[in-house]
Amino acid sequence: MNDIVITGAHGILTGLTGPAERTSGAIRIHHGRIAEIGAVAPKPGDRVLDATGCVIYPGLVSTHHHLFQSVLKGVKAGIDLSLEGWLRTVPYSHWHLLDEEALSVGATIGFAELLLSGTTTVADHHYLFAEDYRFDPASVIFEMAERMGVRLVLARGGATRARSFDIPGTQPMPTESLDAMIRRVQDLASRHHDPAPDALRRIAFAPTTPPWSVAPDELDVIAEAARSMGVPLHSHLSETRHYVDFCLEVHGKRPVHWVADHGWTGPDVWFAHLVHMDEGEMRVLAETGTGMAHCPQSNCRLGSGVAPADLFDRMGGRVSLAVDGAASNESCDMLSEMHTAWQVHRAAKGADAVRVEDVVRWATAGGATVLGLPAIGTLEVGKAADIAVFDLSQPRHAGLHDPLIGPVVSGVATARHVLVGGKPVVENGAIPGLDLAALSAHAARVVTRLAA
Template sequence: MTTTLIRNAAAIMTGGGANEAARLAGPDIRIEGQGIQAIGALRPQPGETVIDATDCVVYPAWVNTHHHLFQTLLKGDPAGIDASLTPWLAATPYRYRASFDEKRFRLAARIGMIELIRSGCTTIADHNYVYYPDMPFDSSAILFEEAQKLGVRFVLLRGGATRTRQLEAELPSAMRPETLDAYIADLERLASTFHDASPRAMRRVVAAPTTVLYSISPAEMRAIADAARKLGLRLHSHLSETVSYQDGAHAMHRMSPVEFCGEHGWLGDDVWYAHLVKLDEPEIAMLASTGTGIAHCPQSNGRLGSGIAPVRELSDAGVPVSIGVDGAASNEAADMISEVHMAWLAQRARRGMAAQPAYRGGRFEGGAEAASVEEVVHWGTAGGARVLGLEGIGRIAVGAAADIAVYRLDDPRYFGLHDVAIGPVASGGRPALAALFCAGECIVRDDVLPGVDLAALRREAALEVRAMMAESNRSAATRS
């Protein structure tokens, strides 16, 4: 069996949580087959591939637990750039959704995956909701195909809706809802074709109606949850991203969003939600007691003005925490390095906002203790593996899958660090990859993805964006 030696790393982050070692001295890591075979002071073996990690830091490869890859071609749309969630939905993703044919969908998915890979991410969970009756292409298959080409793990969060909000109802046929029977039938098809239940799976399928509060009925929530669990699939959706979720749940059901989900079978250790920005204490307790997780998306929540999720409180209560980049249409830098950098800062800022002067009863000055770099690394790696049910990944440990990012800190933003291990999270930016491994395969070497022409992708993206804008302008002119 072929082996690879990552040699002489300056620092190794493990992804370990509060009760595990967050760092290892190493300085060497041996990969054998798809897994990590040894860690320590190791000698090269005859014929072994050696990766020189001198002055580099090693992290577990990131696990992104919530994305909308099709939105990669919707970055910086002027109509939605200063809008909060609900008007932004109408202004950007719903307005352009009908513009995505097979070619554009595939291009967006490929560029989005490459953006993530270049940040050191090898597990991508995409909440795809581009589904409608009589679609001329299979968006699910395209996503799995593009992930396989790039050599990364892919989790399809199969979105969709059986009913629409008014803002969707006036839009083109691509917004038409599915039937419950069609949704469940496709879930069964996807599970039989792509789903692998093993702890190091390269392919997974999850039942993920776009938002359980608005996209499906309460009865359908139970039906989908029952069908998914019979198939051995996990559950995912958006929840409590803004106050509109609180208002909607109260107006329609006279309960909080989390209570509503609990009433209809959508809490449990096989469930996680994106966002969870607006929560009260009883909701946090319910999430914790049921093991329901969060995909924390701090950059999108900041960009849309939604707020900062109470991740410190959630983590302290025992809620499984992971990191997601959300869609590029509400996060113009949809990569994991910028996301974890924001997560580190935002929890500190949230805690600091609660500070009061002593004469008003204040007891602390700021919130710098609210999240450590080691904790953020855990959320973005092992934490993500936990909510996805991929317990064999997300850690640097003997026996774990060899999903490993080796970062070069050769950009000036990393010069002068007293602790180089924290550089990728604390300094942000994009540290170059000396190497990136997924399931033991080196998919990036010397910051290059084999077979990927970034200049050609940039030109193709620019052409498609100009065409989509022109189509949108013509459509607006016709309506007026």
């Protein structure tokens, strides 16, 4: 394999903190790893990637997603509803129509958006595993990830209980016995889980939503089973005030204290959202190394509130950034997610609430820490070459005094090159072998069928 040298960029944000936050020069990649950063001259035989007019970030890491929702964007019935109404009218009303074709088109759209916004690692929380499927959703998602070259953590969701708002006229969300759920996660883990620090494939055990998807004592059993398999735990928590009210009423405790009682804290656990936390809950999560997948665009879109990611970060909590499903975001673009994260905390708390560099750290090193992938997330010699090269050639970037912050403050940039483990997955702004016009046409046919 020839070395790759990326040259000509304005500068590099590393995902590190302090004086190492920014650097400049070229990057040499040898056998999929970063071999040199700085004054690097290409040698005969090197493959040179031109980054003139660009800035370089670590490949972005999205730690919570639902790829199937990329064919459920902007569903009219749910466009102005908050979480519970949206769940009822969008995912719960359409899940039974999602066949293998819809899932593979949704996953392709999602991976394409993520790659073109510089994302190299994706944690997908998939919770539709029905007994009567003639296809295996996990295999479909792994196959698409393989085809697109993305690093994937499949958070295998599911429920042992149907949620009470299952709607007359539609099929209730699939459930399974706890034994069957554990057996199936074990089977997936034995086939796909790689514990390596730079794993391309991982499994997490991820019952959909603890207060409603499983019984409290089942949470203990799941935590024990995941730890005996060596896989992490993931779920949704405290997305709306309703989670807090429900847990206080039914369990007599706020959600974080309740899940902590059932073994659901630690460096092998991460939760999506955590919008409604008090200081005591944040302290429990920070002290135990439990991670947050901050999803600001979905939280804005559903009117859920602003998660205290900035405070949690300052407390030493593990913050990562995530796009959540495109049915409650209408995109899965990590650049716009960073832009929103940068703006929303400042709108609520003042212009010094978060810096661009903090947001980039959440979206890179933070994600790597939360997912337990220490070989990715920063640009340093020896790390896996997961790299995003953003082109700043649009009018919105012209006139920037500090190009390095361009992709975040402008909210849009084109990824000219993206590499996963040194392998180019976006080349000159395109995903090799993917016909975007054909994908859009295919998506439109699936949407027509789902909407009929």
